[in-house]
Amino acid sequence: MKDDLAIDVRGITKRFGDRTVVNDIALQVRRGEIYGFLGPNGSGKTTFLRMLCGLLTPDAGSGTCLGFDLRTRAGEIKKHVGYMTQRFSFYEDLSIEENLDFIARIYGVAGRREAVNRSLEALGLAARRRQLAGQLSGGWKQRLALAACMIHQPALLLLDEPTAGVDPKARRDFWEEIHRLAAEGLTVLITTHYMDEAERCHRLAYIAYGNLLTRGTAAEVVAAAGLTTWEVSGPGLWELAESLRGRPGVEQVVAFGNTLHVSGRDAAALAAVAGEFSAAGRAWRRVESGLEDVFISLMETARDNWAA
Amino acid sequence: MTSHAFNLRRFWAVVVKEFIQMRRDRLTFGMMVGIPLLQLILFGFAINMNPKHLPTAVRVADPSPFARSLIWSLRNSDYFAITEVVATEAELRERLKQGRVQFGLTIPEDFARRLLRGERPALLLEADATDPAATSYAVAALTTLAETVFDRDLQGPHATLRAKPGPVEVRIHRLYNPDIITQFNVVPGLLGVVLTMTMVIITALAITRERERGTMENLLATPVRPGEVMIGKLIPYILVGYVQVTLILLAARFLFDVPMLGSVPLLLAVILAFIAANLAMGITFSTLAHNQLQAVQMAFFYFLPNILLSGFMFPFRGMPVWAQWIGEVLPLTHFIRIVRGIALKGNGVPDILPDLWPIGLFVVVMLSVAINRYRQTLD
Ligand SMILES: Nc1ncnc2c1ncn2[C@@H]1O[C@H](COP(=O)(O)OP(=O)(O)OP(=O)(O)O)[C@@H](O)[C@H]1O
Ligand SMILES: [Mg+2]
Numbered sequence A: 001m002k003d004d005l006a007i008d009v010r011g012i013t014k015r016f017g018d019r020t021v022v023n024d025i026a027l028q029v030r031r032g033e034i035y036g037f038l039g040p041n042g043s044g045k046t047t048f049l050r051m052l053c054g055l056l057t058p059d060a061g062s063g064t065c066l067g068f069d070l071r072t073r074a075g076e077i078k079k080h081v082g083y084m085t086q087r088f089s090f091y092e093d094l095s096i097e098e099n100l101d102f103i104a105r106i107y108g109v110a111g112r113r114e115a116v117n118r119s120l121e122a123l124g125l126a127a128r129r130r131q132l133a134g135q136l137s138g139g140w141k142q143r144l145a146l147a148a149c150m151i152h153q154p155a156l157l158l159l160d161e162p163t164a165g166v167d168p169k170a171r172r173d174f175w176e177e178i179h180r181l182a183a184e185g186l187t188v189l190i191t192t193h194y195m196d197e198a199e200r201c202h203r204l205a206y207i208a209y210g211n212l213l214t215r216g217t218a219a220e221v222v223a224a225a226g227l228t229t230w231e232v233s234g235p236g237l238w239e240l241a242e243s244l245r246g247r248p249g250v251e252q253v254v255a256f257g258n259t260l261h262v263s264g265r266d267a268a269a270l271a272a273v274a275g276e277f278s279a280a281g282r283a284w285r286r287v288e289s290g291l292e293d294v295f296i297s298l299m300e301t302a303r304d305n306w307a308a
Numbered sequence B: 001m002t003s004h005a006f007n008l009r010r011f012w013a014v015v016v017k018e019f020i021q022m023r024r025d026r027l028t029f030g031m032m033v034g035i036p037l038l039q040l041i042l043f044g045f046a047i048n049m050n051p052k053h054l055p056t057a058v059r060v061a062d063p064s065p066f067a068r069s070l071i072w073s074l075r076n077s078d079y080f081a082i083t084e085v086v087a088t089e090a091e092l093r094e095r096l097k098q099g100r101v102q103f104g105l106t107i108p109e110d111f112a113r114r115l116l117r118g119e120r121p122a123l124l125l126e127a128d129a130t131d132p133a134a135t136s137y138a139v140a141a142l143t144t145l146a147e148t149v150f151d152r153d154l155q156g157p158h159a160t161l162r163a164k165p166g167p168v169e170v171r172i173h174r175l176y177n178p179d180i181i182t183q184f185n186v187v188p189g190l191l192g193v194v195l196t197m198t199m200v201i202i203t204a205l206a207i208t209r210e211r212e213r214g215t216m217e218n219l220l221a222t223p224v225r226p227g228e229v230m231i232g233k234l235i236p237y238i239l240v241g242y243v244q245v246t247l248i249l250l251a252a253r254f255l256f257d258v259p260m261l262g263s264v265p266l267l268l269a270v271i272l273a274f275i276a277a278n279l280a281m282g283i284t285f286s287t288l289a290h291n292q293l294q295a296v297q298m299a300f301f302y303f304l305p306n307i308l309l310s311g312f313m314f315p316f317r318g319m320p321v322w323a324q325w326i327g328e329v330l331p332l333t334h335f336i337r338i339v340r341g342i343a344l345k346g347n348g349v350p351d352i353l354p355d356l357w358p359i360g361l362f363v364v365v366m367l368s369v370a371i372n373r374y375r376q377t378l379d
Helices: A045-052 A074-080 A096-107 A112-123 A138-149 A168-183 A195-200 A218-225 A237-244 A267-276 A291-307 B008-024 B026-046 B065-076 B089-097 B111-116 B132-148 B156-161 B182-213 B215-221 B226-254 B264-288 B292-309 B321-329 B331-345 B349-373
Strands: A005-016 A019-030 A034-038 A060-065 A081-084 A156-160 A187-191 A203-208 A211-216 A228-233 A252-256 A259-264 A283-287 B054-060 B080-086 B103-107 B124-127
Touching: A005 A045, A005 A187, A019 A045, A019 A060, A019 A187, A019 A203, A019 A211, A034 A045, A034 A168, A034 A195, A045 A156, A045 A187, A074 A081, A081 A138, A081 B215, A096 A112, A096 A138, A096 B008, A112 A138, A138 A156, A138 A168, A168 A187, A168 A195, A195 A291, A203 A218, A203 A291, A211 A218, A211 A291, A218 A291, A228 A237, A228 A267, A237 A252, A237 A259, A252 A291, A259 A267, A259 A291, B008 B026, B008 B226, B026 B182, B026 B226, B054 B065, B054 B089, B054 B132, B065 B080, B065 B103, B065 B111, B065 B132, B080 B089, B080 B132, B089 B103, B089 B124, B111 B156, B124 B132, B182 B215, B182 B226, B182 B264, B182 B292, B182 B331, B226 B264, B226 B349, B264 B292, B264 B331, B264 B349, B292 B321, B321 B331, B321 B349, B331 B349
Parallel strands: A034 A187, A034 A203, A081 A156, A156 A187, B054 B080, B054 B103
Antiparallel strands: A005 A019, A005 A060, A203 A211, A228 A259, A228 A283, A252 A259, B103 B124
16 A cells, blocks of 8 residues: 555654744645645745655654655665756756756666767757756746756656746646656656646645645535635626725635636625625626635635734 | 665766866866966965065165175175165165165174274164064075174284184074975965865865756655765865866976975875865865855855965964964865975874874864755755
């Protein structure tokens, strides 16, 4: 049963000084799963990934990564994990090809030349292989980093915002590729701030201020939040939003194009508010809560707890 | 367990990468060749601890054949260049005060008469001794000169006034550098100074750079081991060190005619140990520094005692004991002794051993500090 889990950690905690940045997180990720890791800026996502691949030592907690103990077998873990850093961390003064070649050598990739060539072809950078990595645009750097961390065919990918700044077409190609590899058994733990990407993951975890707040499939996460959302359309939405804030039952009011999303966990209170403000040519309609509504709600609740 | 062993393949990956990066970094590479050349020119050509032809003003209050003999032989000596003849004491002082002359020589009134009467008249040499090094050789030269300069003038009955030999004869053999040529002392020392300066800074930068540019995060996430990274990074710099050594040795031979009495292969072998000492120091700095600026500052901090206390610029035995102790810790001190010994004295292995083991000890201590401090994590 255990062999089924690519990541199986409990109680993972990390403190910087007296600030707890990751607080008692448990996470199980099955092999072949694409697991989304979401949370606001500074919530501890990068720190958590770094602990998984042995870059940081957890202050507490234990577990295994690919069956290797996190604390004692970091060397083995590193061989089979591909970690893509949030910030570009390849050598800007090496060419694209030299960077890939370096990584391939380090991992001892069999048939190194071919592997590098294949990677370059797949990237569509074969013609620019001699260009210095530092001269690439932001999105291309991102794609190079992604290609580099997959060159040794890892069993687990830890991707820290791999698609930040990448154009939609490349993003779609990336997700196609990830799903193809996952079908072949690759496990992916990926952090992102994009909702569409969150929905493309098999399962999600949401973390805020170091605490894991919720996890499950997108549908489970939405259901567990117990959020009711109304969509309002009509004139004077901006003024309406101002007057809705602070009403009992109204937890968030968000502009969505020409409509307003009003959500809260107290369905009855929210229905009352809807009745009260439904005049003046405005239409109120119950809609499905989206992941974004859920996450914003989670984040605000977490902040309240944090402040308290 | 295999991942804990030193892996040649990963080590080689680092070496290849470092070579490419070094090739791209033209400025640094240029500096590593430029610094030795610049120092060779500055120290080799510009510094002279035994200055000659120093400007001298003479006041002759008693023009006599003796005065003429004295001035003539001063002119012929290497140390004094008589640039002015002045009339009064005040003028002489003025020249000294303004720094226009290094020496003022007064031949007093009645010099000749008193000399012939056997009264041992005084010749007054006033020296601008603000810089002691600039005057000492010249002063000594004049003392020696005064003993014999009047011998030709003291003929016949006056011959008894000639300086009498003392009860013993002092024989001085200036061994290894009979002509007191500063370059013979400085250029071999320069070998150590250049290596210290460039090797420490370059390696201190090499690892801090990885951290500062963020590439360390990637490197640490790979299976590469600290030993592989460190030694892999050092190999290219060892080669650079030998390029510098070659430049300096060629200059020593063909530009400065420094003798090389000992064995060149032995010297090259000792250099390897010395380069290792500097690289180990550089790595240690890099594990302490948080960014490249700090690394450079530390390297400079280290450089200062090396220049001053190693015996490169100032005589080691002239330093107070505490300074000598500091000097003894520095690899440069021992290296300079070894190089001077091999080149000028023809020293062999047994002669250099007392200075070789401290360098070896330094390497071992520094490397263990570095490997201990090298973080395998970002904590
Ligand atoms: N080396 C460190 N020393 C001290 N504090 C740190 C360190 N690294 C991270 N932190 C702090 O830990 C917190 C979590 O940082 P982390 O980078 O894990 O957040 P994140 O979830 O990845 O954020 P983002 O979405 O912006 O990437 C932040 O408040 C950050 O300031
Ligand atoms: Mg992050």
